[in-house]
Amino acid sequence: MLIAIIGENCVGKSTLAKKINEQYNAEIYSGKDYLRLEKNPSMAAEKFKEKLKNAVTGDHVIYLITEKEHLNLLPTGTFKIVLTADIEIIKERFKQRMRGNLPLPLEKMLEANHGMYDALECNLKLDANYDLTEILKQLAVFK
Numbered sequence: 001m002l003i004a005i006i007g008e009n010c011v012g013k014s015t016l017a018k019k020i021n022e023q024y025n026a027e028i029y030s031g032k033d034y035l036r037l038e039k040n041p042s043m044a045a046e047k048f049k050e051k052l053k054n055a056v057t058g059d060h061v062i063y064l065i066t067e068k069e070h071l072n073l074l075p076t077g078t079f080k081i082v083l084t085a086d087i088e089i090i091k092e093r094f095k096q097r098m099r100g101n102l103p104l105p106l107e108k109m110l111e112a113n114h115g116m117y118d119a120l121e122c123n124l125k126l127d128a129n130y131d132l133t134e135i136l137k138q139l140a141v142f143k
Contacts, residue, residue: 001026001143002055004074006065006117007083009110010093012128013064016083019132020139026060031067049073068116079142080122081135087114089128 003020005013017028034048035041055061056077065071074080085093090110095102124138 001060001139002052002075002078003060003062003139004065004071004078004080005062005083006071006080006120006122008085008090008113008116009066010090010097011083011085013066013083016081016126016130016135017062017064020135021062023136024060024062024139026062028062028064030064031070034073045073049075052078071120079124079139080120081124081126082117082120082122083130084117084125084127086128087111090114 001024003024003026005017005020007013014030020026021028029048034051035044037047037051038044052061052063052073053075056075063070063074065074087110091102091107094106094110098106123142124135126135
């Protein structure tokens, strides 16, 4: 099964992936991690696309996506989860990543990108109050 967890920076994609992975023992990729598959970036992308396509009906893979361009790598049959968070929560989490300092240009970028996945078609739309048991039930049905 291929599970894509899609969302802006600091919405909790990695945390959700770890929780789901306790049930699925999947390979987890994030962003451009696929570049480690090949030295040539275009060959790495093609190899990764093939891996994702095979995961739809085979091995479990969880792919964390922050950048819209990576949506193009997803094949038909992907279970898509869009994870959201309030902009103030995102800013606070990003501030913690930046050791307590959130530069104004970065804050403005986060605000400009907020809601970028609101209209994306997906299997599940979640906020920070998600129910993991319900997610796992839906994944089991999707198989």
